[in-house]
Amino acid sequence: DTGVSQNPRHKITKRGQNVTFRCDPISEHNRLYWYRQTLGQGPEFLTYFQNEAQLEKSRLLSDRFSAERPKGSFSTLEIQRTEQGDSAMYLCASTPKGAGVTDTQYFGPGTRLTVL
């Protein structure tokens, strides 16, 4: 396994612009999660997929955020009309098929977003 990968690793954008991040989970992992983490805080749940189905989405997620996993493999997270408050590390994690209740999550290195 090459691990969970995320691209880009860093993104600087101006307020009001749209950004899109990509996550490639570990091969054969069927559950995929997105989190947001700010300095000094733990990861904050945003959404998760089982295969291509988006099963839960945080109420904290505004309509400016959307995530997709069209073929049940990689996923994208798009933020429209970015705001300075969106500046954070965006983490992706995946869990293997058959993990059951233990569901250990393997995290990617994250995409650090800075909104100017």
Add this chain to the structure above:
Amino acid sequence: GQNIDQPTEMTATEGAIVQINCTYQTSGFNGLFWYQQHAGEAPTFLSYNVLDGLEEKGRFSSFLSRSKGYSYLLLKELQMKDSASYLCAVRDTGGFKTIFGAGTRLFVKA
């Protein structure tokens, strides 16, 4: 509501034992996790408890009391490389949503 409390920071000496506590109040419970996160890196899995009691894995042990909404992570024979944040996380029932605490920053000094 969902609430997970951990101390913000702890300091311990190399070779010693440290216990990091976590209390939680969540609408549901389907397991508690501990993750380690070094500065600037992604979290990595340490332990999982779903039943009451102690789970031991090498230098790391984790304890759970569901009736008290309490867990702790015990680190033995501390090494400098153990300096990191330790995240307590609870999985909600009915799905796989996981709520993380803010983390405890552990400083190991020589």
